[in-house]
Amino acid sequence: MISTHYIPPQPAPPAVRAKWKGKRIAGVTVLSLWILGAIGLAAFLIASWDPELVRRYGPNYLSGLWITVQLVVLSALAGAVLSVPIAVGRNSHNRIAQALSYGYVYFFRGTPLLAQTFLIYYGLGSFRPQFEAVGLWWFFRDAWYCALLAFTLNTSAYQAEILRGAIAAVPRGQWEAAAALGLPRSLTIRKIILPQAMIVALRPYVNEIILLLKGSAIVAIITVFDLMGETRRAYARTFDFQTYIWAALIYLSLVELLRMSTEKIEARLTRHLKRS
Structure with a gap:
């Protein structure tokens, strides 16, 4: 009892x-x-508010901010496209494809982004005659394009691992149920696996974009006048430390905007789970 x-x-x-x-x-x-x-x-x-300082350098900050946003968005999108074949190669049964994908991810995740940027900007510049012969020197002589290439290669390695882990997190029963219904593999991936994987990968993807945004400040070293580049130029002319504080606040605002957007997108994608 x-x-x-x-x-x-x-x-x-x-x-x-x-x-x-x-x-x-x-x-x-x-x-x-x-x-x-x-x-x-x-x-x-x-x-320490100085209206003259804001009036003089405010437009430069906006110009640098636009360059930063362009660099981060374009490299993130290009990296997302490039990450798909890399993730497929990591899961492939072909040993050559698996080894090449593993080596790519190992290199770009294991070396600093700054070193990769220097390697592309300064290292590939040594091959100017060869690039001129094939008509590609216009790309590699521009610091912005070199930074875009370095960021794309770097983030594609991280995004490939995020995508691979998200797909692996989808229960095996989803694959088996789709096979029992006679669905083609391509349709299974597009309609069943990827929608579920994207929910799992959303926050890691946004974390990678945030890291990319903060890492983009290094392009100021290779003469790209992004937000940090304009900040360095403003400080060199004024020696006013608040120029760096305003830059930090702008970066913080961008990160907070990404965080709030992620929460709204996640709530939208998972609304069916809350109803159940």
Whole structure:
């Protein structure tokens, strides 16, 4: 016979209560420091606000921001296209295709993006006669195109692993159910597997784009006047440290915009799961 007597919850041991109290104090302390830092930064920006500086360099910041957005968006899209055959090669039963895809991913994920950018911008410049002979020197002599190529190759390796992992996360039963219905493999992938994989891959994809956005600041080193390039030029002319603070706030705003957009897209894609 099952007892129906109510058993009141037992209080936590003193050691556990002390641990929880310590964590709450630490959390409140860290939050307070963040708030004080934000207030201090806001006070500094208000006190050092220079309308002339904004009027003079504001248009340059907007121009650099546009170059940054172009570079990130185009490289992310091109990398997404290139990641598909790489992910297919990683899952292929062909050993040659598997080895080539693995080597590609291993190299571009295992070396710094800055080194890859230098390798393309400075290294391939050594082959100017060969590129001129085939009519490609116009591409490799431009720092922006070299940065675009480096970013595309780098992000395609990461996106290939994200795509491969997302497809692997789809339950095997989905493949078996589609096969039982007699659906072609191409239709199975397009209508059943990829929609589910995209839900799994959404946040990793956006995290990769955020890393790409923050990493794009390195192109200022190879004379591309993106947002960071214009910031460096403004600081070189004014020696005003707030030029870097404004650049940091712009990058932070872009990251926050991506984060909020991701939450809305994810809520839209998973609305059927919440209803069930």
